[in-house]
Amino acid sequence: MSSTTSRSLARGRHEVSIEGTRQVFHIAGTGPVCLVHSGGPGIAWEYLRMPALEEHLTMVYLEPIGTGSSGRLDDRSDYRIDTYARFVHGVVEHLGAPTVFLLGHSHGGFVVQRYALDHPDRVAGAILYSTSPVTGEEFWADAMANIGRFPQRLPHRPAAREIPDAFQRALAAQDDEAYTTSLREILPAYFADYWAHEQDLAPLRAALNAWIDPMHGEEPAPFDVRDQLRSLDVPTLIISGVHDFFGGTRWARVAHEGITGSRLTVLENSGHMGHLEQPQEFTRAIIEFVRP
Known part of the structure; x- marks a missing residue:
């Protein structure tokens, strides 16, 4: 099934039940499918709306579980990176596209890394934006x-x-x-x-709206996929702002060094929100990455 002809890709608001929980997402734009996972966890998705990319890509913006109109999990301890990744997979399956691009911002970047490692065959490319391969x-x-x-x-x-x-x-x-x-x-x-x-x-x-993370950012163990990323066989673009308080470009460079063939775009005049501070440079990097 073509990524641009699925009936599931009609523009506007959608919802699907995954593991018995409502998952809401929004579709805008035209072109190859790019699923977008916002950060936090718990921050409403709207801050990450990217109209310039919608001119080139079919953008699928998730409302991550526990936020906005999406459902809440019965077990508060289930708000983990692997759970968010399972919900991503549920949406990918629902869309019916053979492969998709994934864009993960901040905490969403952890989710995208987890998903790309678990389902590399479904990922046309991973865009790791203002994120890290490790916490702790x-x-x-x-x-x-x-x-x-x-x-x-x-x-x-x-x-x-x-x-x-x-x-x-x-x-x-x-x-x-x-x-x-x-x-x-x-x-x-x-x-x-x-x-x-x-x-x-x-x-x-x-x-800006947010829902407090029931896990308060805690996982059973700190997120760390550095060793696993060395075997990741997925085209990867890493975007990082020099003034990002989450380590500047330090952790982006760790990911870049660990992922064979990855591209690194450094935004010299941005912090954690390069799509708002340097939108032209941000958009150009992604368009060049997804271009056949």
């Missing part, structure tokens, strides 16, 4: 150190001084409302310089 103590220490240094990186932005304390409030949030409020507070940390684009980004910040 060193990864989080790196991120927290960068948050602590954030005010010094932007000394001319008085509001930057508020970010470290706001980040601690986000970590301590106990419900969806508190988490959403804190996430909006700390959003500038996700950019090289949020205030340089504030007029354009303020609506996104005001509309």
Whole structure:
């Protein structure tokens, strides 16, 4: 079945039941199929809408389970990377496309790596965006150190001084409302310089919604697929911003070195949100990657 002729690829909102749980996704654009998994976990998908890519690809935007209109899992301990990957597979099967491109941002990048390792035959290409092949103590220490240094990186932005304390409030949030409020507070940390684009980004910040991760980011063991990636036989594009507080390009380069034949695109003037800070460079890298 062609990836562009399946009846499941009608534009708009869709839902399918996977393992008895409602999975919602949205389709826009035309061209080869690219399934998009947002980050968090728990952040609403809309921040990752990419109209420029919709001119070249059929974009399938997931509302990851536990967020938005998608269903919630009965067992809170099931919110794990392998579970999110199973739901990705359910959507891929439902779409009926033989292979798809996958774009995973941040936590979504963990999910895409897991899926590509488990189902390489269904992946036309993997786009690992602002993500890492490993988490754990060193990864989080790196991120927290960068948050602590954030005010010094932007000394001319008085509001930057508020970010470290706001980040601690986000970590301590106990419900969806508190988490959403804190996430909006700390959003500038996700950019090289949020205030340089504030007029354009303020609506996104005001509309941002999130659902608190029942696992609080904890897995039975830290995510680490570095050794497995050495055997990954899937075309891979890695995109990373120099000013990403999750280690800058450090972890992207680890993935690039581990995945044979992978491409690395470094966005010199971006943080964690390169599709918003350097949209032309971001889009160009992906179009060149997916082009036959």
